[in-house]
Amino acid sequence: MYCGRFAPSPTGPLHFGSLVAAVASWLDARAHGGRWLVRIEDVDEPRCRAEWADAILRTLERLGLHWDGAVVRQSGRKELYHAALERLRQAGLAYPCGCTRREAAGRYPGTCRAGLPPGRAPRAWRFRVPAGRIGFQDRWQGWFEQDVEAEAGDFILLRADGFFAYQLAVVVDDAAQGVTHVVRGADLLDSTPRQLLLQRALGYPRPAYLHHPVATDGEGRKLSKQNRAPALDPARDRENLLAALAFLGLAPPDDLCGAELLAWARGQWVPRLHSLGV
Numbered sequence: 001m002y003c004g005r006f007a008p009s010p011t012g013p014l015h016f017g018s019l020v021a022a023v024a025s026w027l028d029a030r031a032h033g034g035r036w037l038v039r040i041e042d043v044d045e046p047r048c049r050a051e052w053a054d055a056i057l058r059t060l061e062r063l064g065l066h067w068d069g070a071v072v073r074q075s076g077r078k079e080l081y082h083a084a085l086e087r088l089r090q091a092g093l094a095y096p097c098g099c100t101r102r103e104a105a106g107r108y109p110g111t112c113r114a115g116l117p118p119g120r121a122p123r124a125w126r127f128r129v130p131a132g133r134i135g136f137q138d139r140w141q142g143w144f145e146q147d148v149e150a151e152a153g154d155f156i157l158l159r160a161d162g163f164f165a166y167q168l169a170v171v172v173d174d175a176a177q178g179v180t181h182v183v184r185g186a187d188l189l190d191s192t193p194r195q196l197l198l199q200r201a202l203g204y205p206r207p208a209y210l211h212h213p214v215a216t217d218g219e220g221r222k223l224s225k226q227n228r229a230p231a232l233d234p235a236r237d238r239e240n241l242l243a244a245l246a247f248l249g250l251a252p253p254d255d256l257c258g259a260e261l262l263a264w265a266r267g268q269w270v271p272r273l274h275s276l277g278v
């Protein structure tokens with residue numbers, strides 16, 4: 001049974017880039033007769049706000065993107081992340097790191113891998129990345145692989161400020177919620193190999209992945225809250241939905257709106273993927 005999800009981080013209101021991810025994941029789930037969950041990824045609590053989470057949910061409702069079950073919030077799930085970290089630690093796959101952020105900027109060189117250097121206190125916990133390449137067949141992008149050890153090094157699981165890292169939380173939640181299909185923007189493509197390694201280490205099943213192209217601004221930068229992408233104008237719901245569908249390659253007939261528009265798009269989604277040869 002297909003189970004998909006939309007997992008926004010409430011670091012701002014919904015913008016066009018995240019609307020595309022919401023629409024793509026909704027369409028893929030509904031076209032497959034599957035469930036579609038919404039998970040608020042507020043694990044990075046200092047950057048998130050409850051008002052933004054509420055605003056995102058209201059926008060989804062207004063657009064007719066209705067979800068199944070209760071909305072899950074990562075800020076309330078720390079015990080699950082803790083238990084996963086503990087399992088990794090017991091398996092020798094997580095270790096404490098005493099480096100400061102500045103010392104560990106970029107690819108982590110493995111300074112604390114063999115034990116904390118003398119005089120260092122543990123600050124964060126890292127995953128012991130195995131050597132070699134790991135890859136997967138993306139439903140839109142095709143084959144993608146990475147040498148995580150060479151490109152990222154041992155990455156953070158629990159941050160020095162006490163918050164869990166996105167990479168761990170997302171893997172634990174996708175497994176705990178029974179997510180079978182992940183549909184999200186291609187800006188997350190190079191996070192996926194790290195997530196595959198964590199799934200493997202924790203014995204979780206691997207979902208199928210589809211990374212759609214991401215919307216960019218006039219200068220080719222990804223639309224994001226960091227780049228101050230504008231919030232969606234509530235007075236332009238139909239236009240925004242049409243623009244998201246057009247971005248995904250769907251051109252609905254003029255006379256459709258609201259639920260009819262989404263029902264039409266749901267019927268076109270699988271043919272659209274086939275037309276891309278994916």
Ligand code: GLU
Pocket residue numbers: 006007008009041170183184188
């Ligand atoms: N929370 C992430 C974001 O808003 C998305 C995570 C995911 O879909 O795996 O960028």
